[in-house]
Amino acid sequence: MMGALPQPTEFKPHAVRQDQAPLLLRAARGEVVERTPVWMMRQAGRHMQAYRDLVKDYPTFRERSEIPEVSLEISLQPYRAYGTDGVILFSDILTPLPAMGVDFQISEGGAIAISPIRSREAFSRMTGAGDFDPEKNVPFVGEVLSKLRLELSNTNATLLGFVGLPFTLATYLVEGATGTKTNFAEMRKLREEDAKLAHDILQHLAERIAQYAIYQIDSGAQVIQVFDSWAGHLEPHEFDTWAAPYQKYVVQAIQDARPEVPVIIYMAPDSYSKGGALIERLAASGATMIATPNF
Numbered sequence: 001m002m003g004a005l006p007q008p009t010e011f012k013p014h015a016v017r018q019d020q021a022p023l024l025l026r027a028a029r030g031e032v033v034e035r036t037p038v039w040m041m042r043q044a045g046r047h048m049q050a051y052r053d054l055v056k057d058y059p060t061f062r063e064r065s066e067i068p069e070v071s072l073e074i075s076l077q078p079y080r081a082y083g084t085d086g087v088i089l090f091s092d093i094l095t096p097l098p099a100m101g102v103d104f105q106i107s108e109g110g111a112i113a114i115s116p117i118r119s120r121e122a123f124s125r126m127t128g129a130g131d132f133d134p135e136k137n138v139p140f141v142g143e144v145l146s147k148l149r150l151e152l153s154n155t156n157a158t159l160l161g162f163v164g165l166p167f168t169l170a171t172y173l174v175e176g177a178t179g180t181k182t183n184f185a186e187m188r189k190l191r192e193e194d195a196k197l198a199h200d201i202l203q204h205l206a207e208r209i210a211q212y213a214i215y216q217i218d219s220g221a222q223v224i225q226v227f228d229s230w231a232g233h234l235e236p237h238e239f240d241t242w243a244a245p246y247q248k249y250v251v252q253a254i255q256d257a258r259p260e261v262p263v264i265i266y267m268a269p270d271s272y273s274k275g276g277a278l279i280e281r282l283a284a285s286g287a288t289m290i291a292t293p294n295f
Contacts, residue, residue: 024085024158028223028262028289039086039160040078050077061106065091068143075148079157086158086223089145089216093164093227094172096212099137100205101129102173116176118190120197123204132208134215142219149220160264161221163213165228166205166246173201184233191242198242206246210253217258224254225264226287232273239272239281247285255286266291 020026024037046052051074058064065071074090094104094112102125105113117123135142148159171179174187191198213224231243251263265287267273282290 022085022156022158022222024160025222025262028158028264030288037085037158039084039088039158040082041088048077048081050081055108059108061092061108065095066140068140068147071140071144072147072151075144076151079152085156086160087148087152088160088162088225089141089148089221091141091144091162093162093169093229095141096132096134096138096163096208097169097173099129099132099134100208101125104172110178112172112177114172114176116186117173117201118186120194123197123201126201126204132211134212138212142215145216145219145221149222158222159220160223160225161213161216161219162225162227163209163216163250165226165231165243165250165265166202166209167234167243168228168230169205169209170198170201171230174198179230184230202242202246203249206249206253210250210257213250213254214257217254217261221261223262223264225266225291226250227266229266229268230270232267232270232278235272236278236281239278244281244284247282247287251286262288264289264291266293269293 021029023033023035024039027033027037054064054070054074058067058070063070064074071090075087078084079087092106094106097104097114102114102117107113115122117125145159145161152159171184171187174190175182175184176186179185179187187198213226217224226247228243228247231239234243247265251265254261254263263286265282265285267278267282269275272278276292279290279292
């Protein structure tokens, strides 16, 4: 039985100018803006008491991200409290995987559990899953984005959607978990022992993730952020083979289909990406903006 959604104290937004786009959207387009836009990633909202109160009634991450009214509320909490310039969908990069034939679990501590895909036979769970149809298989994503866009009409806030890029998603599929503890040993092993299968998994993901991003745009997202969080553990020459081509595929597919929508790319600081070491390679993805973590 659903509990009542707690209501945080609301920030009073600044006056809206009807003659220009929201600040973050203008910045993402490369326009000169009056100040730096600020927004929170969905994880940042976890510091809020309003979010922690929701956890009591919706104890699993998938409940909170897949029940539309709960995801909607969590997405809006930082904006209501702080008046951020952007609102990002409360979801996860793994959310579309069940629509591709792969189930997953996330513990409250953030641990990922997936039945790993390390053979052609295991990969058939994905290739045999039928057509990828996000509108049919993850309708809650589109519903939340549509409602968020309505909520944010006549405000200065920009609505962001997001997706995971193929290499990072593939690490979860192959490792069966977050690969940081083992330095992505299973993914490295697959790349070395069956490069064809590894590339097939990456291409399969690329085609569907591009489709998923376009679905988010059509549902209301004004900007798409794409995450290749774990690509920074690749050496530069490995990055060029295993991450870059699939980044470019997804970004280009989004831009071909919806050229007016900016794309922001992000990669976590890792063994070979600290200090912006791979920033030129990220720029080569074709994304409109590069997110550079300052740590």
